[in-house]
Amino acid sequence: MSVLIVGSTALDSIKTPHAENPRLLGGSASHAAVAASFFSPVKLVGVVGNDFPKKYLDLYRRHKINLDGLQLRPGKTFHWSGEYEANMNNRRTLLTELGVFETFTPTLPRAHRDTPFVLLANIAPALQHHVLDQMRRPKFVVADTMDLWLNIALPDLLKLLPRLDGFVLNDSEAHQLTKEDNVFIAMKKIHKLGPKYVIIKKGSHGSILSGPRGYFICPAYPLSAVVDPTGAGDSFVGGMVGYLAAARGLIDTNLRRAMIYGSVTASFCCEGFGLTRTTRIKRHDIDRRVKELEQLTKF
């Protein structure tokens, strides 16, 4: 089945202690869409300006990503610039130019409204609502978020949560949302806000699922070189939803393995700047690391 992915489509200029890479393809929807494309047909919903390089449109197309929902507007593409510290965990934003993203309204092409799987990648909760308002009974809806929306759009986000099947956030965001230090108590509190499945991302420490079948402790693939972690969380959730949409059977049964596939897809994302590494791999590269993870966790 296919996946509708809405989020930001951006140009990222990324600095690390080792290198500087201007105007890479970035944004939550780009990372998630490429990750999901290894498993399922993807429909991308976003906006770009007329400075958006043709090579990036070609990149989407090579991944067979449907671009009917990608709006092309006069003006500049959303441009984000950030710098990582040596440990690759702390980053600071150097620049945010919203460009055409500032007035983005994710209006869906008619054909998109029946898509069974929906990923509301990181974007303002009001826009995530707007997408759901247009959908016809999707089978599975999952949303990601970021600290910014907890700070400036919390009421919108709280109204979104009961509309979701799954909610994905990182450990510090879970703490910010619930004021809980303990991640398992935090997940219990988030369930009460609506979502049946709560997934907490912990970066290199993996992720945790809480759902009707209890917890699942999902490992991260061991990486001895992290080149650029930008988009890893988006790749995780994209790979996860892509795998889910392709799998037969119940969500409940498939979600654990879907998280493993998301985790592995995210590991490739970290090994190159922007999407450079992810766009060079094939499905069998992902399958190989999933097999490795099986071995790495067996006891």
Add this chain to the structure above:
Amino acid sequence: MSVLIVGSTALDSIKTPHAENPRLLGGSASHAAVAASFFSPVKLVGVVGNDFPKKYLDLYRRHKINLDGLQLRPGKTFHWSGEYEANMNNRRTLLTELGVFETFTPTLPRAHRDTPFVLLANIAPALQHHVLDQMRRPKFVVADTMDLWLNIALPDLLKLLPRLDGFVLNDSEAHQLTKEDNVFIAMKKIHKLGPKYVIIKKGSHGSILSGPRGYFICPAYPLSAVVDPTGAGDSFVGGMVGYLAAARGLIDTNLRRAMIYGSVTASFCCEGFGLTRTTRIKRHDIDRRVKELEQLTKF
């Protein structure tokens, strides 16, 4: 087979935002010995003063811990006092009174020198050396350490590492020792210093083994209430060595499962002050959580 455990035997006064508990049984060797005692016969080597409560000697005995190597000296037992912050991750030492521990020399009773499994729990590396000097060809030697020894006794520690089969340390100590941010590169560097097995503890994020069979990603048991994490690392390594000493077959084959048992034993330690929770459980309580962990990690 039996396990020799040398380390500190102390009285811990522990403060958390919720409670204050004076003069609990503590110390690296006490935690490790009680943890190991669920699996194998344990010989404890340490020192206590004449203020050491009889009830704690009785506690050791209830766990069938051999006390022939526990020295009783005139003076005060090592007393440590610390306070935890609300998140239970940060703690500060309020007081350290070494007492009889200051002049401790771990002289082994003759009968202890053939013990096949040796755990050099957290204690000065010079004392860890002294124990190994007295041992006759042990089958498996593992050592734990702490940041203090990296700061004040690094040359001793570096000379100890080639004498070990396994070395256990936490992620921040691994960073301090190797100057590496990446935990997998840090483990490679530590292998070069001697130990065949390197185990990095990551608290609530679990632990990682690096050995001849590659990595093993060991989960932590999910806890929604951490009462007092003091001694959790000692319980982990104690439970691990205790399990190893009881298991048939190769260390290489058993070490992963041994880490799981250590991890679960440590989870009980966190659920009460000092050893209060650990001393109330039975082996079947540990087995039950190990089964749960199998379910929690299956995909």
